[in-house]
Amino acid sequence: MSFLLRTSSRLRPLTRFPTIRPITTTTKLSANAATAQVVDQTGTEPPLFPDEPFGPTVRTAIPGPKSKKAIEDLDKVFDTRSLNMMANYQNSFGNYIADLDGNVLLDVYAQIASIPVGYSNPALLASATSPEMASAMINRPALGNFPQHDWADILRTGVLKVAPKGLDQVFTAMAGSDANEVAYKAAFMWKRRQERGGPDVEFNEAEMSSAMSNQAPGSPHMSILSFRSGFHGRLFGSLSTTRSKPIHKLDIPAFDWPQASFPHLKYPVADHELENAKEEARCLAETEDLIKNFHNPVAAVVVEPIQSEGGDNHASPAFFKGLRELTRRHNVLLIVDEVQTGVGATGKFWAHEHWNSADPPDMVTFSKKAQTAGYYYGNMDLRPNKPYRQFNTWMGDPAKTILFRAIINEIERLNLVENTAHTGEYLYSGLERLAQQYPGQIQNLRGQRQGTFIAWDSPRRDDFLKRAKGMGVNVGGSGEKAVRLRPMLIFQKHHADIFLEATEKLISS
Amino acid sequence: MSFLLRTSSRLRPLTRFPTIRPITTTTKLSANAATAQVVDQTGTEPPLFPDEPFGPTVRTAIPGPKSKKAIEDLDKVFDTRSLNMMANYQNSFGNYIADLDGNVLLDVYAQIASIPVGYSNPALLASATSPEMASAMINRPALGNFPQHDWADILRTGVLKVAPKGLDQVFTAMAGSDANEVAYKAAFMWKRRQERGGPDVEFNEAEMSSAMSNQAPGSPHMSILSFRSGFHGRLFGSLSTTRSKPIHKLDIPAFDWPQASFPHLKYPVADHELENAKEEARCLAETEDLIKNFHNPVAAVVVEPIQSEGGDNHASPAFFKGLRELTRRHNVLLIVDEVQTGVGATGKFWAHEHWNSADPPDMVTFSKKAQTAGYYYGNMDLRPNKPYRQFNTWMGDPAKTILFRAIINEIERLNLVENTAHTGEYLYSGLERLAQQYPGQIQNLRGQRQGTFIAWDSPRRDDFLKRAKGMGVNVGGSGEKAVRLRPMLIFQKHHADIFLEATEKLISS
Missing domain, CATH: 3.40.640.10 (Type I PLP-dependent aspartate aminotransferase-like (Major domain))
Structure with a gap:
């Protein structure tokens, strides 16, 4: 699991007025990743979300001790039987969701497909802290x-x-x-x-x-x-x-x-x-x-x-x-x-x-x-x-x-529909390759090809979803046996690589 | 209608970080108000909402020319047939709702009973602009x-x-x-x-x-x-x-x-x-x-x-x-x-x-x-x-x-449930007096006595509601013929005086 620890996440407390930084940083993908064969041939791609971690961090079993305690406490006033993971959103950035135990997962479920442009997105933060928003909230x-x-x-x-x-x-x-x-x-x-x-x-x-x-x-x-x-x-x-x-x-x-x-x-x-x-x-x-x-x-x-x-x-x-x-x-x-x-x-x-x-x-x-x-x-x-x-x-x-x-x-500024089409094609191709390699594990792969709205049937679906957390990935299911991918629109090829690598490890072990 | 113009409203643009000012200001009630007999015997009462206007301002018929134009424009994309009044919330404070034409009405309807502690309430503004709120909004x-x-x-x-x-x-x-x-x-x-x-x-x-x-x-x-x-x-x-x-x-x-x-x-x-x-x-x-x-x-x-x-x-x-x-x-x-x-x-x-x-x-x-x-x-x-x-x-x-x-x-800080009980009793007494004086106009007066959740039946209800705007008061109806009062919890005796005065003018003319 060394890839999970190869970079430390750079968690920062939520600042009230972030500057929306120009997109200049680039991320070098790990050359020794297990799925290096699907790494974008251009090698690098500028990250759309400069503040996010370079990769997942798994420090404890999930839920970890702090989460367990918090879940137990929450259950006294709120039904927690459907709880999947207790999150710390102030520490969540871009495609990464954090918990209370220092775990930071690549999130391809995104609050049941409802987070569009990343956790703690600076452009949304600017909107959320505008006087216009304040008036709308209180009036x-x-x-x-x-x-x-x-x-x-x-x-x-x-x-x-x-x-x-x-x-x-x-x-x-x-x-x-x-x-x-x-x-x-x-x-x-x-x-x-x-x-x-x-x-x-x-x-x-x-x-x-x-x-x-x-x-x-x-x-x-x-x-x-x-x-x-x-x-x-x-x-x-x-x-x-x-x-x-x-x-x-x-x-x-x-x-x-x-x-x-x-x-x-x-x-x-x-x-x-x-x-x-x-x-x-x-x-x-x-x-x-x-x-x-x-x-x-x-x-x-x-x-x-x-x-x-x-x-x-x-x-x-x-x-x-x-x-x-x-x-x-x-x-x-x-x-x-x-x-x-x-x-x-x-x-x-x-x-x-x-x-x-x-x-x-x-x-x-x-x-x-x-x-x-x-x-x-x-x-x-x-x-x-x-x-x-x-x-x-x-x-x-x-x-x-x-x-x-x-x-x-934000979708327009960053061309996120195009990004999703582009990344989706890459992700879909990677999954096609895995499906060919492990036909028993990835069945009925389906998607629009352009787009990250992708699913497949898994013979051990619930087990797959659970073990994925240990590999640094938060992923959801749908229907009886489908693994459903619902990444955000800022999901890029380097995220797809992390996901594909984790998936391969999960289905090959 | 001199009472409507006796004080100018002090409209201020919404500021992002207001200080919640200590409640020290007092308001002297107009001695020559038509309903002077129901003025609180203590004479003054510290206002709970220091930023609000001293009284309503009616500058134009409602809707005025600017509102009419804006309503016509809105109707192109949003059904406006149930529109009552187009509001400018940035200019609305406490119990007062403003429109685009400089009219500022005492609001005893409060968004169908859904505004609790006044428009542009500073304590809510502080909450709405907190980092905690920002994270909740965007995550x-x-x-x-x-x-x-x-x-x-x-x-x-x-x-x-x-x-x-x-x-x-x-x-x-x-x-x-x-x-x-x-x-x-x-x-x-x-x-x-x-x-x-x-x-x-x-x-x-x-x-x-x-x-x-x-x-x-x-x-x-x-x-x-x-x-x-x-x-x-x-x-x-x-x-x-x-x-x-x-x-x-x-x-x-x-x-x-x-x-x-x-x-x-x-x-x-x-x-x-x-x-x-x-x-x-x-x-x-x-x-x-x-x-x-x-x-x-x-x-x-x-x-x-x-x-x-x-x-x-x-x-x-x-x-x-x-x-x-x-x-x-x-x-x-x-x-x-x-x-x-x-x-x-x-x-x-x-x-x-x-x-x-x-x-x-x-x-x-x-x-x-x-x-x-x-x-x-x-x-x-x-x-x-x-x-x-x-x-x-x-x-x-x-x-x-x-x-x-x-x-x-905010309700606890300002004892607003108690305030509402207190003001309600005062308002209800004033309405009882008016009902005795004009029994044909105020029928079946009802309320909890302690509380401002008060209504009565009016033989000319829709006409009453419409004309009330011209008197500087925004009030709603319910059922077939009821005038329903739904003031906010910061409604005080001096607001009740304005309302009672306007009501008497409306039903006696």
Whole structure:
């Protein structure tokens, strides 16, 4: 494990006003690394995050003694049974997460894919300590009633600047689950408006009184169609569309909504084109059948560009274009859930850009790396016909929206989507080589090739994840047996080398 | 309107590091105020918020020309039909909200009851600009997996320090709606665990497979009972318990859950004791009947200590104690929704303290003035029997939880619960006098007497709210015809004088 100790991490306390240093430092990669064969041929690459450690440091078993004590204490007031690692974020920099025992791990899980540009990022720190942020924090508005005067500007220079093609409106929310739910609400209102005969047809007495007792026609028996193994959140509406694992759903009442099969592709996809196309056609036919015949009429279909929590299940652009086409044909909305796939990780800002579809989705939901949440839309018919229908006290959070703007600026300044595409290709190639070398250990390797949103199936997945910590790497899983990589957008080739080296050691021992 | 212009507001740009000045300044109240009869007999009272203006300033009609232009611009990207007033928060201080046209209003609505200790509060500013906050903002953890090392400390010195009696655990969330929904989820898991025969009984195959298709027994047909005119949020589960207005519910699928009548009291309650007791007994009997007989078994009852959005409907401590008693008797949980009533506004930190019940609720939900959200509980059986059942990526937000701690400290430092009790009594007395003088204009005045959580019915409510702005006061409504007062906790007698004076002018003209 000497590579783990070959450099000491340079931990520094968080300073309040760091200067954003020009990127001049270079890192020389260790020539004797086990995976030297995959080292970038150019030899060096300027680090995007000058403050981060040169490599992981493992000082104790994880959790170490200090962490153990802290976890025990936390458990007295907060359920710690899902705890993975107790972190010290003041000592975490860039791609590296620190704990209380002096361990510093390369983090390719990134808070379940929600850290975009590195821990303690100086540009975000500047935004977080700005007077604008301070005011947003301490004067949080009820945005629907009393928006701040610069709200339009914050939206235009931030969240709307990266709006998916064709969608120039946004409704902000708090997290992925409620972002999906407000999108579902917009879909139901849109569908019922159509049935009613347009925006100017008033609600009738029967609708108004039945809605108050949760009965049709006011509370209609309509549905959102989702896909098997999909994940869209864990509140009551979003959980009704989540089909990942029983533990997510057991004992919670759910709406009687339909689920279609999601393509179960064979990997590598290039070697199974005909079979996979047939499988996708089957799933589209099933979806269409449900849209036509399910007893609770479908208002919208929700889908992830890559099923993330459900095990990193991919489908081809043709599948998604087919889905767009059939939802149009049956006058049903298409909601693309980019909560985990969005904001650069697939080598495009939005994963659905990979589809190259001329016809955009009706709504795209986002959260995680955006640090805020919401849904984009373009069709003004998706604004409800009256005020206060899509409303709540906060309706998002200007503070987090300002932070997303800083994230976007950092992504642009450092060309991080391009970096991720570039690094992803390198990382994917390295994993392909390992898969060839250890075919029993790395199965069904999958990813966009450009992008670090990569996964594979492991016969000893939980063991792999656990032992990875001892090798200086924090990595997560998804589905039943997938190892899922969710590095930040500042993940570079020299990080990929560390990861590949650790992976090889783990699967070869 | 000379009182509106009698003092100029001292607007200052937001400074980054204000000193929290000792409270020494005193304000002399105008001797010729129309409501001089309700001026505090001690004459002066030291202001809690030295930086705030001496009184409102109305320079233009509201919205003024600059606001109109900004609203028009915002509408291009954000639905503004529910917009009440576009604010300039950098120019808002203490109880005063500023707009773009130089208008500065006394704010007794406070972002729908969600600003606790005044706009641009220096103590909150110090917290918002601390290194601890900066790290929490830019290194937002997935709390269930990678909590920060000081999370236990943040909870203990903040949110748990003010935990309701008997409830020493907390599950943090993002806003009122999801706080209620996670509480409902905990209730369903608890109830099903009991039916199943305890925490160690494993889920069976039928449960696991049916849950994946949203069917019983895995997704059980159970329910949460709520009350007519109650409001608990607008996501799918919380909206199913919300019974406020059709516009909140129309077109959104809802669970078939029961609603009981909430007492329709006659005011003033002291004059209608027997009638009101009979009405409350009727509602309790209806609740009990639903718990015993509703076709979808009830796991929990959710209730607001004062129905807030629904029109400020009160019930007596006896009613709530009866509810606690009957939920215990039928082995159903009692969830008290303190999203709007909590954090001091009723003259107690939690409104349910007014009940003086020896037996605490099972869960208490909170948000709004806490700036974070979640539910308190005490019974460890409410922790699900396995990890990852009550879980999501962020599970709250350390940044907002740190802010809540600063709010709590500020409430303690300035004795703001006591201040609110004290000011509330003064304000309520003033309104009682006005109600006697103008009985047609102020009907059904109601409040806790100690506390500023006060409302009355107005025959010209919407007109009253609109014209109030011209008198320098921002005030909101609830239900069909209630004027609801939701001042901040730094609302003092001299603010009450301004409000009473404006109210008298409005209702007498």
